[in-house]
Amino acid sequence: MISSSLRKLNAEHGIVCRLPGERFGYFGWPTVARLDDGTLLVASSGLRAHHICPFGKTVLNVSRDDGRTWSPPRVIQDSMIDDRDAGIVSLGGAKLLVAWFRSDTRMYIDHGWIPASERETWKAVFARWTDAEVKALVGSWLMVSEDAGATWSTPVRAPVSTPHGPIRLGSGDLLYLGKPFGVWSDMSAGLITAARSKDNVRTWESNGTVPVHPGTDAANYHEPHVVELPSGRLLGMIRIEDHDGKSLQSSGIPSFSLMQTESGDGGRTWSMPKALGFHGSPPHLCRHSSGVLVLSYGYRAEPYGQRVAFSRDDGATWEHDWIIRDDGPDGDLGYPSTVELADGSLFTVCYQRAAANEKCSLLWSRWRLPECGR
Numbered sequence: 001m002i003s004s005s006l007r008k009l010n011a012e013h014g015i016v017c018r019l020p021g022e023r024f025g026y027f028g029w030p031t032v033a034r035l036d037d038g039t040l041l042v043a044s045s046g047l048r049a050h051h052i053c054p055f056g057k058t059v060l061n062v063s064r065d066d067g068r069t070w071s072p073p074r075v076i077q078d079s080m081i082d083d084r085d086a087g088i089v090s091l092g093g094a095k096l097l098v099a100w101f102r103s104d105t106r107m108y109i110d111h112g113w114i115p116a117s118e119r120e121t122w123k124a125v126f127a128r129w130t131d132a133e134v135k136a137l138v139g140s141w142l143m144v145s146e147d148a149g150a151t152w153s154t155p156v157r158a159p160v161s162t163p164h165g166p167i168r169l170g171s172g173d174l175l176y177l178g179k180p181f182g183v184w185s186d187m188s189a190g191l192i193t194a195a196r197s198k199d200n201v202r203t204w205e206s207n208g209t210v211p212v213h214p215g216t217d218a219a220n221y222h223e224p225h226v227v228e229l230p231s232g233r234l235l236g237m238i239r240i241e242d243h244d245g246k247s248l249q250s251s252g253i254p255s256f257s258l259m260q261t262e263s264g265d266g267g268r269t270w271s272m273p274k275a276l277g278f279h280g281s282p283p284h285l286c287r288h289s290s291g292v293l294v295l296s297y298g299y300r301a302e303p304y305g306q307r308v309a310f311s312r313d314d315g316a317t318w319e320h321d322w323i324i325r326d327d328g329p330d331g332d333l334g335y336p337s338t339v340e341l342a343d344g345s346l347f348t349v350c351y352q353r354a355a356a357n358e359k360c361s362l363l364w365s366r367w368r369l370p371e372c373g374r
Contacts, residue, residue: 008323009308009367016042016061016070016362018354026050026359027059027073029085031164031284032349034339036093039064041149042349043088043098044362046073049118051332051360054105054125056082058098060149067347067364076152080129081105081137085335087165089174094148097174097201099158099165101181102137140181142166142201159195159204164225164284164337166197170232173198175207175267177226177236188219188244192236194226194267207267210238213259213275215251219243221259221273223282227293234263235315237283237295238273256281256300260315278320280307284337289344292369296348298334299326306336306350310369324348324365329356344368 160178
């Protein structure tokens with residue numbers, strides 16, 4: 001059952017990172033993680049020129065006061081090509097994992113939305129790239145820190161990709177629900193796939209794939225996230241939308257919405273995904289200490305912003321469209337992720353323009369569960 005509330009949460013808002021007026025002031029697709037000592041870390045693709053460009057880097061911002069103040073962005077990874085969609089995961093103690101993907105942006109050079117002031121600069125950058133160098137970099141990657149993000153391991157390839165990265169299971173294994181990504185075409189043709197690592201990202205085994213709902217195509221499914229329930233059951237959410245001529249119209253599923261799938265055997269088999277039926281994507285899932293599941297998602301229709309849905313019965317029913325913020329100037333926003341703070345409040349980080357004439361920044365919101373005494 002899906003119920004709509006259309007109510008606004010009483011949230012406090014602030015800035016993680018904002019560089020107005022800077023050429024490389026665009027930040028996007030962040031993830032927030034919380035260490036055992038309370039330190040908050042936000043990984044993102046930052047110091048970019050635009051939503052798509054050849055300059056993206058994986059950057060880290062850190063807060064040691066529950067998100068009230070933040071360090072400047074620090075580059076922790078920068079390949080020759082565009083580095084995008086940084087997920088960060090706390091692995092216990094001071095240990096962290098960062099996931100991201102590398103993209104060949106040469107295909108966009110003749111698109112009309114590239115500013116004329118940037119086009120010649122981009123061509124000069126692309127002229128230095130070789131096909132062999134790009135092929136060696138394109139795809140999904142992971143690296144690990146043992147010291148709270150001060151230093152990082154050498155990047156290793158991952159078998160799948162999704163914006164917020166894998167999750168750490170109760171067993172200590174890593175479970176990565178994403179799309180196969182070796183070359184760009186994989187992101188369209190591949191099925192949503194679960195992969196598992198028992199040795200701290202060094203090796204991965206493919207567990208199983210999510211079936212395709214009747215009337216839809218694998219190309220419609222993107223950017224999943226998953227949460228482990230106390231029973232060990234896995235609950236996944238998937239972004240679904242019209243894609244490359246594959247329309248959802250005949251299926252009755254709204255474009256840019258969410259599909260829910262579950263696995264009772266550690267990710268080896270997955271249920272037929274079912275449509276939640278409301279606008280908003282991509283998903284991030286977390287389980288509050290009260291037992292409530294928190295589903296964060298971007299809202300790219302007016303009023304633009306960030307929203308959340310709640311389930312108090314492990315995903316059997318959802319109460320959706322609680323508004324965290326609805327002050328987005330346009331639809332270039334979203335990818336919210338949420339963590340619980342020590343006092344039971346919730347802390348959400350997203351990307352969005354802080355003002356209509358600026359490039360996208362990293363923003364935060366602090367709020368509490370509605371009808372919850374914590």
